[in-house]
Amino acid sequence: MPVIMAMVVLLLLAGCQTQPPEPPDEDKLAIDHMLQLIDERLDVAPIVAQSKWNSGAAIEAPEREAQILDQVEEDAATAGVDETFARAFFDKQFSASKQIQRRLHHQWLQEGRPPFADPPDLAEEVRPVLDRLTPQLIEALADMQRIAEVDGAGRYLERRAAELVQDDFDGEPRQVAIQPLLERMAP
Numbered sequence: 001m002p003v004i005m006a007m008v009v010l011l012l013l014a015g016c017q018t019q020p021p022e023p024p025d026e027d028k029l030a031i032d033h034m035l036q037l038i039d040e041r042l043d044v045a046p047i048v049a050q051s052k053w054n055s056g057a058a059i060e061a062p063e064r065e066a067q068i069l070d071q072v073e074e075d076a077a078t079a080g081v082d083e084t085f086a087r088a089f090f091d092k093q094f095s096a097s098k099q100i101q102r103r104l105h106h107q108w109l110q111e112g113r114p115p116f117a118d119p120p121d122l123a124e125e126v127r128p129v130l131d132r133l134t135p136q137l138i139e140a141l142a143d144m145q146r147i148a149e150v151d152g153a154g155r156y157l158e159r160r161a162a163e164l165v166q167d168d169f170d171g172e173p174r175q176v177a178i179q180p181l182l183e184r185m186a187p
């Protein structure tokens with residue numbers, strides 16, 4: 001009997017323990033959507049890497065980054081997104097993409113890889129994919145800004161990132177890409 005009593009007390013105590021806060025469902029959906037967009041953007045990096053492997057163009061393209069940031073500035077103003085936040089976010093998306101590209105080039109160099117048979121054209125086909133993602137990411141940033149103070153938002157984002165953002169390496173590019181969001185969000 002005392003054993004059963006002790007078990008009942010333990011069960012009651014476990015039930016009383018407060019669970020870490022979880023954001024409401026609609027905020028969870030917004031976070032998932034943001035992570036899916038980040039994943040889509042990172043997915044383009046290997047295609048950029050192929051195109052540059054063939055052309056010999058540098059991975060770092062500062063003039064292209066500046067061009068995207070001009071667009072970001074405009075879209076952020078329209079969507080009411082803090083410009084510094086938006087710029088920091090995109091800067092990290094560039095860093096994550098470059099990390100993936102550098103790792104792939106390193107791998108291909110080691111393998112002595114010949115040029116790819118038919119990579120898509122960088123300016124005509126690949127960059128437009130990234131340009132279409134920019135306004136969608138800004139909209140998602142507006143949501144992130146809105147729910148930044150929601151208890152548990154940062155923790156949820158970090159947990160879901162591991163499931164939704166596939167960087168195909170060791171998770172470092174993913175960590176780089178989500179860092180500005182984690183910095184802004186309540187844990």
Ligand SMILES: O=C(O)C(=O)C[C@]1(C(=O)O)C=C[C@@H](O)C=C1
Pocket residue numbers: 048059060061062064065068093094097098127130
């Ligand atoms: O467009 C390119 O050349 C890319 O490599 C893509 C990208 C980006 O993520 O948008 C990444 C790195 C470059 O410095 C510029 C832009």
